[in-house]
Amino acid sequence: MGRAIHDPGAVASYHHLHGAPPSGAACRGLACFACRADNPERWAEATARRSPIYCLGLCHVSPAAAGETARPSVRVESAEPVLLENIAAGGVRDLATYLSRGGGDALNRARSMSPEALIETIVESGLRGRGGAGFPAGRKWASVRAAGGDPVIVVNADEGDPGAFSDKALLEDDPFRLIEAIGIAAHAIGAREAVIYLRCEYPEAGEIIGAALREADEADWPGAVRIELTNGRGSFVCGEETSLLNSLEGRRPMVRIRPPYPNEQGLYGRPTLVQNVETLCAAPWIVERGGAAFRDLGADAEPGVKLISLNAMFREPGLVEIPMGIPVRRIVEDIGGGVKRGRLMGVMIGGPLAGLLPPRALDTPFAHSALASVGGAVGHGGVIAFADDTDLASLIAEVFRFGAGESCGLCAPCRLGTAELAGAFERLCAGERGVIDSTEWGSLIAALEQTSLCGHGRGLAEFARSLEKNFPEELAACLR
Ligand SMILES: Cc1cc2nc3c(=O)[nH]c(=O)nc-3n(C[C@H](O)[C@H](O)[C@H](O)COP(=O)(O)O)c2cc1C
Numbered sequence: 516m517g518r519a520i521h522d523p524g525a526v527a528s529y530h531h532l533h534g535a536p537p538s539g540a541a542c543r544g545l546a547c548f549a550c551r552a553d554n555p556e557r558w559a560e561a562t563a564r565r566s567p568i569y570c571l572g573l574c575h576v577s578p579a580a581a582g583e584t585a586r587p588s589v590r591v592e593s594a595e596p597v598l599l600e601n602i603a604a605g606g607v608r609d610l611a612t613y614l615s616r617g618g619g620d621a622l623n624r625a626r627s628m629s630p631e632a633l634i635e636t637i638v639e640s641g642l643r644g645r646g647g648a649g650f651p652a653g654r655k656w657a658s659v660r661a662a663g664g665d666p667v668i669v670v671n672a673d674e675g676d677p678g679a680f681s682d683k684a685l686l687e688d689d690p691f692r693l694i695e696a697i698g699i700a701a702h703a704i705g706a707r708e709a710v711i712y713l714r715c716e717y718p719e720a721g722e723i724i725g726a727a728l729r730e731a732d733e734a735d736w737p738g739a740v741r742i743e744l745t746n747g748r749g750s751f752v753c754g755e756e757t758s759l760l761n762s763l764e765g766r767r768p769m770v771r772i773r774p775p776y777p778n779e780q781g782l783y784g785r786p787t788l789v790q791n792v793e794t795l796c797a798a799p800w801i802v803e804r805g806g807a808a809f810r811d812l813g814a815d816a817e818p819g820v821k822l823i824s825l826n827a828m829f830r831e832p833g834l835v836e837i838p839m840g841i842p843v844r845r846i847v848e849d850i851g852g853g854v855k856r857g858r859l860m861g862v863m864i865g866g867p868l869a870g871l872l873p874p875r876a877l878d879t880p881f882a883h884s885a886l887a888s889v890g891g892a893v894g895h896g897g898v899i900a901f902a903d904d905t906d907l908a909s910l911i912a913e914v915f916r917f918g919a920g921e922s923c924g925l926c927a928p929c930r931l932g933t934a935e936l937a938g939a940f941e942r943l944c945a946g947e948r949g950v951i952d953s954t955e956w957g958s959l960i961a962a963l964e965q966t967s968l969c970g971h972g973r974g975l976a977e978f979a980r981s982l983e984k985n986f987p988e989e990l991a992a993c994l995r
Pocket residue numbers: 643644645646647648649650671672673674675676751752753754755756757789790791792794795969970971
C-alpha cells in the first residue's frame with residue numbers, strides 16, 4: 516500500500532496509481548529498448564501504453580513484461596562477497612536461516628560500539644551512496660546525527676534507473692540484510708523509525724520484504740526501530756530524495772528546493788537519513804570486518820565493491836558484484852561476454868541521466884571521477900549495452916521522451932525543452948529532415964544544464980554532453 520495522497524493534484528504525477536502494472540504489460544525501460552528487435556511486438560505494446568512502465572527490473576531477460584519471474588544469474592567478481600553471499604547461495608528469506616549464516620552478528624557488534632565509533636567505521640570504509648549521487652555515506656550519517664531532534668531513516672528502494680535490478684535482488688533474496696542494516700544505521704544516528712519506499716513495479720519484492728518485516732517484528736528483531744513499508748506509484752522522479760519525501764507526505768511529488776537538505780529537515784521536517792538499499796546493505800559487512808577491509812576490496816581511488824546489472828544485450832547478462840576501479844572493458848568483454856549480436860555501439864552506465872560510452876572508452880576504470888572524465892557515471896550500476904542495430908537518433912528520442920514524461924515540472928527547460936527535443940528526434944526517426952539545428956540543440960541543452968534544480972534535468976544535459984564528446988559525427992548527422 517502507498518501512503519495517503521493529500522494533494523489531489525498529485526494524482527497526475529503517477530503512472531500506476533492503483534498498484535503494480537498488470538500482468539503481461541510490456542516494459543518501456545531502456546534495457547528493453549536496447550533489445551527491442553528481439554520482440555518488436557512487445558516493444559510496440561510498451562510504447563503504446565498510456566501509462567508507460569519504466570523498468571520492471573527484468574533487464575536480464577528484456578524485452579520484459581510484468582509478471583515474469585526470471586531470476587538473474589549471479590556472479591561475484593570481488594575478492595569476497597560483501598553483498599551477494601546469501602544471494603549467490605540461492606537466497607535467504609527466513610530469519611532463522613539468516614541468523615544461522617552469521618546474520619545479526621554485525622548488529623550486535625554495532626550496538627556494542629558508540630554511535631560515534633560506528634559512524635567513524637563507515638567513514639573509514641569510504642562507502643559512497645549507491646543510489647546515483649555517490650555522496651559519502653559516513654558523512655551523511657554524521658550530519659543526521661549532528662542535526663539532533665527525532666531523526667528518521669528513509670530507505671530509497673525506488674530503483675528507478677532503467678537497466679538496474681540490484682536493489683530488487685537484495686530485497687527479494689536477502690531481505691533480512693536490509694533490516695539488519697537499518698538497525699545498524701538507527702543505532703548510529705539515534706533513529707527509532709524507518710520507512711522503506713519501494714517501487715510498485717516490484718510486487719514480489721514487496722511481498723517478500725513485507726513478510727520479512729512481519730517475521731522480524733514477531734521476533735522483536737532488530738528491536739528499537741519500527742520499520743514501515745510503503746509503495747511508490749510509478750514515478751521515476753520519486754526516486755529523487757526530496758520528491759520521494761513529498762510523495763511520502765502525500766504531497767505532489769515535486770523536487771524540493773535545497774537548502775534545507777533532508778539530513779537537517781527531511782520527512783515532516785525531521786532530520787532524515789535517505790539512503791539507497793545497496794548502500795545500507797554494505798553496512799553489516801563493514802561493521803563486522805572493518806572500514807579498511809571494505810576499502811581494500813576496491814582500488815586506491817575508489818574503495819569497496821559495487822553491484823552491477825548487465826542487460827540482455829550481453830551474452831552473459833545478470834547481477835555481478837565487482838571491485839570498484841576495474842576497467843569497463845573487463846565488465847563488457849570478460850564478465851558480460853560482449854554483445855550477443857552485431858557490434859557494440861555504446862554502453863550506458865547508470866541510466867539515462869549519465870552518458871553513453873563509445874567502444875574506444877572501454878579502458879576507463881569503473882570509478883566516479885574516471886567515468887566523469889569521459890562523460891559517464893557510476894550511477895546505480897545499471898549497464899546497458901547497445902548493439903549497432905540501435906542508431907543514435909532513436910536512442911536520443913527515447914531518452915528525451917523518458918526525460919519529458921518523468922519531469923516533475925518545476926523547471927521550464929526540463930518540463931518543455933526535453934519534450935521539444937524528444938519530438939524533434941522522433942520526427943527525425945520518422946524520416947523528416949532538418950528538424951533541429953545545432954544552435955537550438957545547444958541552447959536547449961545549456962538551459963537544461965544551467966537551470967535545472969535537480970539531477971534529472973542536469974543528468975539529461977550530461978547525457979547530451981556525452982554524445983557531443985563521444986559521438987560527435989553521429990550527432991552532427993542528426994542536426995541541421
Ligand atoms: C531523478 C532522480 C531519480 C533518482 N532515483 C533514485 C532511485 O530510484 N533510487 C535511489 O536510491 N536513488 C535515486 N536517486 C538519488 C537520490 O536522490 C539520493 O541521492 C539517494 O537516494 C541517496 O541515497 P544514497 O546516498 O545511498 O545513494 C535519484 C536522483 C534523481 C535526481
